[in-house]
Every structure is written in structure tokens, then in C-alpha cells.
Amino acid sequence: MIIEVRNLKKRFSGQKIAAVGGVSFGLQKNTTLGIVGETGSGKSTLAKLILRLIDPDEGEIGFEGRRIDRAGGGELRRFREKVQAVFQDPFLSLDPRMTISDSLKEIFLLRGKKTSLDSKVENLLKTVDLPGHFASKYPHQLSGGECQRIAIARAISAEPDLIICDEPVSSLDCLVRAQILNLLLKLQRERSMSYLFISHDLSVVRHMADEVMVMKDGLICEKGPAKDLFLSPKHPYTRNLIQSFEYPCQALGRDL
Amino acid sequence: MSDPILDIQRLSVFFFMPETRAEMPVVRDVSLSVERGSWTSIVGESGSGKTVTALSIARLAQPLRDAGEILFYEKKDSPLSVMKLGEKELLGLRGGRIAYVFQDPGSSLNPVLTVGAQIEETVRAHFPSEAKAAGQKALEFLSLVKMSDPERVHRAFPHELSGGMRQRVMIAMALISSPSLLVADEPTTALDVTIEKEIMSLLEDLRAKKSLSILFITHNLRLACGFSDEIYVMRQGSVVEKLSKRSGFSSKTDYAKKLFSASVMQGDPKSLIEV
């Protein structure tokens, strides 16, 4: 288990229903856990909790056997070196005033490495199938798909064991979406990484995940191996969700 | 026999690009038609020109210039040529015989007026003689779009309603003038998938009930397949292919095939998608 979450809770001031109301699950190493839910399900808050961008009210988060939910200082730094993120909006994911090269150099500068940064940047661009001359460009000069590749390159630059993908393809066009998913799959195989893949889009989750977790109103309705969950969902909410997704195909009378 | 309610012939729309100081074709030589009473969809990625095409039908796009023909067959044998209409006649067409529903209901509704007040305003605009019965008519339309509690919605302000309910209100308002053609531009894109299903089913019901023809714009090919009789696939301003339900939406062009495999992802999980 690379991540183990026990009874995680988070309520923001003024909320009647907690954003995350007691969530427990585990993520196996080198697998992808898909988290599916509609707006308000708490999946993004869960991502931020695991990334330690916000603090939980209650509960435990374990990373590779060590508790990190209250960790600080050195423990947190070690965690940050192994866990990275890719967010939804590709343009907002990059500092608009920095060149791509500067954005990609950040991890190395943070760790105090100052040598051969340009070649490191070039390698990163190659890893995400982008040409070297992109290094001197600014985010507004690139397309959504290209920016998202840069965001992935930045996440990879830290050489993480786990990447949390929070709706990484939701803002992208259909064909670009497929390219980015392919990239994520390729990188996972090449680098033996685990993914926590969050999306409201069931077809994407079905394609990417080994195990799936369905969230509603801050709680887990159902979780299990992807194949089983999609073929025979048990929870009525899951069934409704899948049915709403498959509905257009059913209307056509064949399996699209 | 072909009985189109809308026939777009070789439409081209040009916009002025300040960066290059030149005109840019956003829609290039597009021909498509909507059969009377059918559900026709335009599917395309961003930049495909689908929205501008839809807006051009009632000349809402305000381009630098346009060319081509748009024939609106409200009556079977006497088409209106939209490109030749004056501003006054266009005003009668828009929101009247051709109604629109857009993606974001939040920005189309006035936040300081109740929903009921806004629907009544539309009723009075289209039926000035029935001004007194506007309230009653508003409630009728709210029931038509399957609101479970029309009275409550009538009294509510837009921010008190969910996204799905706001979209139902927009659909209700669009139907007040008994349009023959409803153009819906990504009406469910901002909604959760369970709500999306409800709205799509509602549109399907209304199509039958009100003998409506629907032109549906979306980037979601899978969604379009579930409801359309015909799908036009657009790319970078042109129509790439026309798919029809009769032939099971089978596609011949490379682009449409790629779009299918990327939309549906029916291959093995965690396998690379063909694009």
C-alpha cells in the first residue's frame, strides 16, 4: 500500500455536510485508483488533503507506512519529494509570467541543484513528447494540451512514486484528452508510478483505473475493482451514475 | 422525401483578427440541413466553428462578413432567406420561431428578479394580449419542463436554484413562443452527468410533444449518438462527415473514427487509445 487513509474528515466553516465526512481507503503500489463523483462529492478536497495542501480535522493519512497527516518539516519534505500533482486547468497550472524553462527548473532550484538545468529541462520536454524549443515559450503561447504536458513534465521532474491527478483531462478537447491519457499511461508503465485519478467522467475513469471509488456528499458509496464496479454496481447511486452515462448508448441500442 | 426545416448552404463566416490584422474564416463553406421534427447534432472540438454556425442561423454572430445561404422553412414551400432579412424581421425570428438555449443558464438569468418575473416578462413580450394571464402561463411552462414544484420555482431567485433547474427554466423560456426550431449550444456541458441525462430526456420528450426540430451543438460525440437522428462532425470550420442513425453512425473518415475511439474508449482499460 502506498497510501492508506483512515477515517479522514474535513469540514469547512459554514458547511452543513462535511466536504469529506469520514473516508477510508488504500492505494496499491503501481496501480491507479480512480475516484469518481459529481460536483460536491468531496473528491477535490480529498486530493488536497492527501497532498497536504489543507489539514484534515480528523483521521490519518499514511504514506509508505508512515503517518503524514500531521507531519511537518523534514517528514513533510520527504513526502513532497515522492508525491506530485496534475491539476485541471492547464493554463492556470503554470505561472503566466515565467517561461516553460523557468517553470520546469523550479524543482531543481528548490533542491539546491544549479548545474546543467537546461539539459534537464530538455530531457523533461522530450519525456512528454514536446520539442526542445518550447522551453523559451510562455504558457499563453501554448495550447491547453501542450500546457498540460508541461504540467505533467513538472510533476515528473520530482521523480515521484505517486501522482495525484485532479481532473487532468476535463478541460481538454476529446482528441487531446486521449493523447494526454496515453501519455499518463506510458509514463506510469515506464516509471512504475501509482496514480490517484480523480474525474467526474466515468468513461475516463473506466479506462484508466484498476480500482474505482465512488464518492457522494463527502463519503464513499462504493469501491472495488474497476471491472466489477462497472459491470455490476451495487450501490444505487453508482447504478444511477453509470446508467446516466450509458443512457445515450442504450438509446442507440448497441454497446458504443 | 426530404423535408428540411433548416437548410444551410455553403455558409462561410469571417472574423477580424486584431493580432494579424486580417480576416479569418471561422466557418468555411458549411452545408447542413435539419429535417423537420428531427434531432440533428453538430459535434466538434473547440475551434471547429460549431458555435458560430449555430449562432449564424439567426445572425447572432456579428462577424466581419459572411457568405452563403440559410433557408428557414417554417412553412414547407416558402423558405425565409435569413441572410436577406432586415433587423426588424430578424428580431421577430430570434427567440420567436427560432429559439436558443445556451451553456450557462446562470449568465442568461437576471439575478435580481425572480424566475417567475422573468418568465412572465417573456410571456408578455410574445403574447401582449395575454398579459394578465402571464403568471398562469409561466406556471404552465414550468410544469412543461417537469419542475416538481412549479410554484416554488416561480417565486425563487436564480441563485436559489441548482444548475439543472436553471437550465430547465431557460428551456421553458425558449418554448414560450412556440418555436419550430430549437438551437441548443452545449446546454448540458456544465451539468453533472445525472442531471445531464434528465435534461436530454426532457428535450427528447419536448421534441415529440411540441413537434420541435432540434439542432444540438456539443463536443461530446457519445452524448450526441444517444439522441440524434443525424450528426454533422465539424473540424476547423468545415463539415468533415455526416453520420446518420439509420446506418448506426458508422464513420468513414479518419477524423470521425479517431473522435469515436477517443470519445468512447472501448478498448481494453489502460491500453493506448488510437488517435
Add this chain to the structure above:
Amino acid sequence: MKLSKENRIGRNLALAWLLLVGAAAILWPLYSAKGQAMHFDRVLHAPGSSFLLGSDALGRDLLARLGGGAAVSLSVSVVAVLISVLVGSWLGAWAGLKGGLWDRALSMLIDIFLCFPVFFLILAVIAIVGPGLFNVAVVIGLTSWMGTARLVRAEVMSLKSREFVLASRVLGAGDGWILGRHLLPNALGPIAVNSVLGLSHAILIETGLSFLGLGVQPPTPSWGNLLSDGKSTLGLAWWMTLFPGLAIFFTVLSVNTLGERMMSGLKGRRTT
């Protein structure tokens, strides 16, 4: 930014005036002797052949002294603005980033400072520390940081939850790094505009203080104390009031014009 003809003329005039004033200020050491030299035989001469803009009660060349006033007023204002921007940006940025108690403390501090009519606050402080070039600059700076602080706080608050900042945190960056590398550079635009507008505010305050005799002390010329000299000879020597007054007027107008141009230029760029 395509400006209309009138706007372009206005902007060019403003720039030209400021360049003139700036040049006069920088070159002051070269002609300061001229500005200090007293000619008792040519006291209170109207503008004419011997003195382009006239002479004052001690026979000093008004034009030269105006140039000196430029040097003084500009240097005091620039220093004051620098202080206020540095203090305001730093306070605003930390409050915006940290939120919670820090933010509430800053807001309270800003409110306290805003309660006082700034001019009287400055008068009170000058009464304690004494007048003079340096004191005036520092006091103006320390009493006009609030606008910048509010602005920077707002910018930082809106930027801190952007994905690129979150990504930086996830990479392991701390508050200081994020502030210096991501937040402040992105807030520079509004800060720059605010600084320019703050400049005209500082010029006016310094002028006012010097007019009252609490700012720059004679014999060092300042537009404010030139005006004060003019006050006592108002009926006799109109030039001693008119020209310093015009200098102040055109300078503040030019600075504000440029500030507004910058603001609309900034707005234009940010709406992409």
C-alpha cells in the same frame, strides 16, 4: 494599446513635461549657485530680460529656484513612494498569503491609519521629529502605504489558490519562495500603477508641508516654500505664485495622466 489622437497627445505632453522636470531636477547641482545667488539690486523684478520668470524678494532667479524645487520635490516624493511601496507590499503580501490572524491584524492596522486625516497625522509627526527633507520623505512614506498594502493583499489572496501556486507547494516550496517567485511578480502590474499615482500624492503633501513651513526649510527651494514666499508678496509679484503653482499643477497632472494610461494598459493586457 491603440490610443486615440487626443489621448496620445495628452500622453506625449505628460511625458515631455516630466522629462523636462526630471532633467531640471537631475541637473540642479550644476545651477544651484544661480538659484542661491542673491541680487539686491534686482529685487522683485517681473519676468523679463534679466530673469526669465522674475526674481524674488532677495533677488534670486525664480526659474533657477523652480528647477531646484523640482529636484527637491521629486526626490522627496520618489523616496516617499519607495518607502510606502516597500512597506505596503511586504505587509499586504504576508497578510494575503497567511490569512487568519495576520490578515486581521493588518486590516486593523490599515483601518487605524486610515482613521487619521493623513495630513494632520503628518503634521503631528513632523512637530515631534522636526522638519527637513529626509524627515518629510520618511513620514510621507510611512503614512501612505495602506493603498498598496490593500492592493497587494487582494492580488495575493486571489493568486494564492491558483493551481500554479499549489503546484509549487506540492514541489516543496515554502511561503517565502512562493511569495518572491510567484506572487509578487504577478502583482507587480498593479503595484507599479499604484506607485505612479502615489507619486502625485506625495508631491502634493510635500508641497503642502513646505508651504506651511514644516517641510523643506529655506534657503533650500521647494515648490511649496516658493509658494509660501509668493504669498507674502501676492499683490506685488504675481509671478512668484503663478509659476510655482503651474509647476505643481502640470507635474501632478502629468503623473496622473501617465498613471491612468498605465492602468488602462494593464487592464487591457489582463483580459486575455
